[in-house]
Amino acid sequence: xxxxxxxxxxxxxxxxxxxxxxxxxxxxxxxxxxxxxxxxxxxxxxxxxxxxxxxxxxxxxxxxxxxxxxxxxxxxxxxxxxxxxxxxxxxxxxxxxxxxxxxxxxxxxxxxxxxxxxxxxxxxxxxxxxxxxxxxxxxxxxxxxxxxxxxxxxxxxxxxxxxxxxxxxxxxxxxxxxxx
Numbered sequence: 001x002x003x004x005x006x007x008x009x010x011x012x013x014x015x016x017x018x019x020x021x022x023x024x025x026x027x028x029x030x031x032x033x034x035x036x037x038x039x040x041x042x043x044x045x046x047x048x049x050x051x052x053x054x055x056x057x058x059x060x061x062x063x064x065x066x067x068x069x070x071x072x073x074x075x076x077x078x079x080x081x082x083x084x085x086x087x088x089x090x091x092x093x094x095x096x097x098x099x100x101x102x103x104x105x106x107x108x109x110x111x112x113x114x115x116x117x118x119x120x121x122x123x124x125x126x127x128x129x130x131x132x133x134x135x136x137x138x139x140x141x142x143x144x145x146x147x148x149x150x151x152x153x154x155x156x157x158x159x160x161x162x163x164x165x166x167x168x169x170x171x172x173x174x175x176x177x178x179x180x
Contacts, residue, residue: 021174022170024167027090028091030160032083032091032101034108034154034155034157035081035083035086035104035108036080036084037150038083038150038154039081040080040146041067041112041147041149042068042074042080042146043068044150045144046065046066046067046144046150047063047123047142048064049064049126049130049139049140049142051130051136051137053136055137063141064144065144067147080108080153082100082104083101083104083157086100087160102164105157105160108153108157112150112151113154115150116150123141127139
């Protein structure tokens, strides 16, 4: 391996560069944050549909689908809490407890991906049904804040897993170089 150098404070001098991997607490912190976002997302509004029945009227909420009212939403809340607890244990312990938050993160990401596809289909059906009803002047159905937070939670959990994985690769690579 080629030695790396960086400039010193003194002109013309160089010193060996020290490589640093991700901080030890970064992956568990991202994972705990993603778990908290997932738990909040499961409790939030996943779909909100509004309509306007007459010109100049006030838009009214016709339908709101809450995550906590859905079995998948309750599962996301539980998995988010498990992820938080697992990430806190990961921060406080050695490698064996890393598996729980990683598996819970993968479960949240899987449920989120499937639910976002299902919710998209539900909103499309709502709009299609409203299009057949002459009482509506306009109708709009879209993701609520909970669905958007579910997407954000998935991204943060993915980043936590990515950082944790890259840190492990770095540590194993650095460990093999030191031992060589």
